[in-house]
Amino acid sequence: MKIKDIHTHVLPQEPGTALVCIGCGPMPKAQGHLFSAGLHPWDVTGHDQEAYDNLEKLLSLPNVLAVGECGFDTLRGPSHELQEQAFVRQYELSEQFKKPMILHVVRDFDTVIRLHKQLHPTMPWLIHGFRGAPQQMHQLHSQNLLLSLGPNCNPQSLHQLPPDKLFLETDTHPSFAQILNYACTVRSIPPDDLEQQLVKNTTRFLLE
Ligand SMILES: [Zn+2]
Numbered sequence: 001m002k003i004k005d006i007h008t009h010v011l012p013q014e015p016g017t018a019l020v021c022i023g024c025g026p027m028p029k030a031q032g033h034l035f036s037a038g039l040h041p042w043d044v045t046g047h048d049q050e051a052y053d054n055l056e057k058l059l060s061l062p063n064v065l066a067v068g069e070c071g072f073d074t075l076r077g078p079s080h081e082l083q084e085q086a087f088v089r090q091y092e093l094s095e096q097f098k099k100p101m102i103l104h105v106v107r108d109f110d111t112v113i114r115l116h117k118q119l120h121p122t123m124p125w126l127i128h129g130f131r132g133a134p135q136q137m138h139q140l141h142s143q144n145l146l147l148s149l150g151p152n153c154n155p156q157s158l159h160q161l162p163p164d165k166l167f168l169e170t171d172t173h174p175s176f177a178q179i180l181n182y183a184c185t186v187r188s189i190p191p192d193d194l195e196q197q198l199v200k201n202t203t204r205f206l207l208e
Contacts, residue, residue, distance in 0.1 A: 007169035068102030
């Protein structure tokens with residue numbers, strides 16, 4: 001497993017180098033790819049049994065390595081109560097299948113911090129697409145939450161990320177190389193070293 005891109009919606013050219021989010025399915029037929037599966041907060045309706053049934057099937061497969069993206073969005077999707085129910089249901093799946101979580105969080109970090117303290121997950125939680133400033137980044141890290149940064153991240157946060165907590169993503173952006181090069185410039189580190197660090201971190205996140 002050599003995952004560098006921890007969150008994308010596009011199959012990478014080289015299978016196994018990115019964790020591809022497929023929602024609640026179906027799984028693409030292409031061989032050799034690695035996936036995460038989850039019910040996005042925008043798609044929660046409160047009548048989601050079919051989605052959870054699909055998720056259970058997907059999560060039992062060896063090439064589905066994480067639950068997500070799931071989480072909280074105060075700007076879009078159903079009520080906070082429904083979003084929280086859906087999140088807790090998926091947290092239970094994460095613990096049951098021993099697969100970590102990838103979170104979509106828009107303006108609701110407090111809820112994630114509260115639930116992380118309340119639920120004491122044994123599997124790691126990673127908030128994708130983090131755009132906040134270093135202070136918020138350090139605060140979330142201190143709560144044992146992981147973050148991945150993409151094309152629209154705060155360059156100071158990218159610069160200050162501890163090496164063992166560095167995760168990069170493309171999400172819907174087409175080019176991982178572009179993000180990798182940007183991170184190399186901001187952190188003054190050669191691409192090979194950065195890629196090695198990324199693979200080390202994603203392997204630890206997904207398989208420990
Ligand atoms: Zn996404």
